[in-house]
Amino acid sequence: MECLMVDYMKKYKEWATNPYFDEETKKELMELKENEKEIQDRFYKDLEFGTAGLRGVISAGTNRMNNYTVRRATFGLANYIIKNTTEKEKNRGVVIAHDNRHMSRAFCMETANTLAACGIKAYIFDDLRTTPELSFALRNLNAIAGIVITASHNPPEYNGYKVYWEDGAQVMPHIANAITKEINSIHDYSQIPTINEKNKNLVVMLGEDDDSTFIEAVKKQVIRKELIQEVGKNFKIVFTPLCGTGNVPIRRALSEVGFENIIVVKEEENPDPNFAGIDYPNPEDKRALDRGIKTAKENGADLVVATDPDCDRVGVAVKATNGEYVLLTGNQIGGMLTNYIIEGLKEKNELKENSALIKTIVTSEFGADIAKSNNVDVLNVLTGFKFIGEKIKLFEQTNEKTYVFGYEESYGYLVGTHARDKDGVVASVLIAEMAAFYFSKGLSLYEGLIELYNKYGFFKEETISLTLKGIEGLAKIKDIISYFRENKIISINDIKVVDIKDYSKGIDDLPKADVLKYFLEDGSWVAIRPSGTEPKLKFYIAVKGDTEEISNKNINEIKTYIDKTIQKLM
Ligand SMILES: O=P(O)(O)OC[C@H]1O[C@H](O)[C@H](O)[C@@H](O)[C@@H]1O
Known part of the structure; x- marks a missing residue:
């Protein structure tokens, strides 16, 4: 703990004084000098590049979304591309889209400029675009990767950075892990190349045609055209x-x-x-x-x-x-x-x-x-x-x-x-x-x-989301999952548990994941997993009954059971 404290304070001081960081950042950080808890939260770790990329609160700090953490992540991604693809593949470039959040355009430009500085072409749009259009455009342009600056549905103080690979899907865990390694090996921000006259033409603007091809692809999915025209x-x-x-x-x-x-x-x-x-x-x-x-x-x-x-x-x-x-x-x-x-x-x-x-x-x-x-x-x-x-x-x-x-x-x-x-x-x-x-x-x-x-049959489902923020929250999430993993639950709400699947063991031909699923005798099930995008623990409950009343009754009872168990563990 001692070491952790020295570490976050050291990092805080570096950011607050090093000339590499801009004046605004330093000012923001200096204002926190009496607030150790906040300093700890902002600097006790680097914002994790998880399987969903980066997602965090926008502000100064290593554990936050800001120009510096975006720059570092992009340099890590660029290094991954340079080391793991051929020159030809690399030259296919990266498409970047962004949403309407605070700093989204700035982070998009930061990303494009850093990629260009690393010799990688960066396609950008003139304004905000949707995530599905990015997924479409990257395959349409035959790019090697894609990025969306967005925190999806998180509250307004958040932003994020989602990375896509050449197949148009978000990067698979093994690629995310390799990118993470690259990012984690960057300790000195001043080593990150910056855009100059020579490479600035690697930032390429996309046009209206790219929107139209996407919309045409969407329209092709319509099943009953005539019916829409009629009504x-x-x-x-x-x-x-x-x-x-x-x-x-x-x-x-x-x-x-x-x-x-x-x-x-x-x-x-x-x-x-x-x-x-x-x-x-x-x-x-x-x-x-x-x-x-x-x-x-x-x-x-x-x-x-x-x-x-x-x-x-x-x-x-x-x-x-x-x-x-x-x-x-x-x-x-x-x-x-x-x-x-x-x-x-x-x-x-x-x-x-x-x-x-x-x-x-x-x-x-x-x-x-x-x-x-x-x-x-x-x-x-x-x-x-x-x-x-x-x-x-x-x-x-x-x-x-x-x-x-x-x-x-x-x-x-x-x-x-x-x-x-x-x-x-x-x-x-x-x-x-x-x-x-x-x-x-x-x-x-x-x-x-x-x-x-x-x-x-009457299917009914509900999700219980427990928000548990910060270091303590993370520990609590781990505790609760461990409780469910270690205590063999034999019935939920008096209904026998007939099977328990622990996906952390790598079952059903799926990659290992921190998910537990309980199957009950009456066909209902309950699953538990930590969110990968927010500080939350999620419980999913699903039941099926012959009538709506039966389903409602069953789901409410299971919910009460889970609520009570959670209360016991808090
Ligand atoms: O991990 P959660 O917070 O439950 O979020 C899960 C979601 O994460 C990302 O947003 C993925 O793109 C979604 O496909 C997934 O459903």
């Missing part, structure tokens, strides 16, 4: 980009496929780094859809669609027959899209025999059961859309399976293979199309959901 005039959609990147591409895609009645939530239309007062711009959080639902009520809209700041996730609310707006979960939307896509393909006689649905191990079996009953294979991967992207690549190489659809419970979906990450643009279009399909039959999306539940 597109009457079907009313309220859309909110939650002040993020989704506004331009989604409005464009929706209107180009034939939706004429799109109302955008006024307060949330334009990019805003403070997200217009939305504390947590995450469509998983029901408050994020409050204004959307209000606007929908005022306009009598049929559907509310909300995308997160970098537009890879989508939340949905729908008008039920009683006129009330109901929020759908990621599991519900994913299950419904699975059904809609499979039925659509069947109608056109295009459902291949080797079709496969890909979902994560913490995603409900709702979509999986629908797929299986249509003879579509189901593949389970670890949390993280990159693992879905990895399977798509494998399918392409081996022709072993045909990708039908992939999704995660956390509101991420990908229809088509144009992108290799969840795509909020294509998902919004397909969700609108699916809702328009039900609308044409006189049903709301909600009633469509109930129809499916009546056929396949």
Whole structure:
């Protein structure tokens, strides 16, 4: 502990006095001199480059997002590229996109300039762009890697740095680990090359054509074009980009496929780094859809669609027959899209025999059961859309399976293979199309959901997220998981545990991951994992009952059990 203290104080002093760091940084740090706890938190470690890249609070410090930590990460990535690819591969360059957050443009330029200084071409956009467009563009431009400056749905004080590889998916753990090694070997910031006259032309600006090719790729995924054209005039959609990147591409895609009645939530239309007062711009959080639902009520809209700041996730609310707006979960939307896509393909006689649905191990079996009953294979991967992207690549190489659809419970979906990450643009279009399909039959999306539940059983899922910040929080997260790992739980809420999967052992052909999953006798399951993007411990609960009442009762009881266990451990 002593050593740790010396270490963070030493680093703090270095940043606060070394002429390498700019005056503003030094001033910000000097103001902290009486606040040891804050100094410790900012300097006790380097911001970790995890499997989701960097993500942290924007401010000065080694454990924060700032120009220096972005520069260091980029130098590490550049070194990885230089050492592990051929000259020709390296020359394919890196595409960079960014969202609307504080410092996003600055971090994008910092990244582009550092890459160029290392002799690597950096493609940038003139303004903010979505994550799925980056995933698409990097394959379209045949780049070697991609970067998105975004903290996705985190609160406004955060920013982040996600890295993609040539296949269009976020880097796999082995590449992330190798990049981390490179980053960790950089101790002296002054060694990082800076841009000069000779290499500045390696920063290349992308144009409008790149947007159009992406939108065209999205539009190709539409299943029932004529239907949209028929009902597109009457079907009313309220859309909110939650002040993020989704506004331009989604409005464009929706209107180009034939939706004429799109109302955008006024307060949330334009990019805003403070997200217009939305504390947590995450469509998983029901408050994020409050204004959307209000606007929908005022306009009598049929559907509310909300995308997160970098537009890879989508939340949905729908008008039920009683006129009330109901929020759908990621599991519900994913299950419904699975059904809609499979039925659509069947109608056109295009459902291949080797079709496969890909979902994560913490995603409900709702979509999986629908797929299986249509003879579509189901593949389970670890949390993280990159693992879905990895399977798509494998399918392409081996022709072993045909990708039908992939999704995660956390509101991420990908229809088509144009992108290799969840795509909020294509998902919004397909969700609108699916809702328009039900609308044409006189049903709301909600009633469509109930129809499916009546056929396949009432699935119900819930996630409990425990926020535990800082060093102590991290330790607590470890303690709680250890408790569940070490104490053999034989029943949850009096229902027998019939199987326990500990994914840290590397099971089911999956890479090792800190996830535990309990399977109960009645088909319910509970999974526990630490978040990879936020200081949170997550519990996922899933049940299935013959009626909604049974499912509600079961899930509430399991939830109470977990809440009580957590309280005991806090
Ligand atoms: O680790 P969590 O906080 O649960 O987040 C999990 C998410 O991480 C990243 O954002 C990935 O891109 C997502 O595909 C994944 O769902």
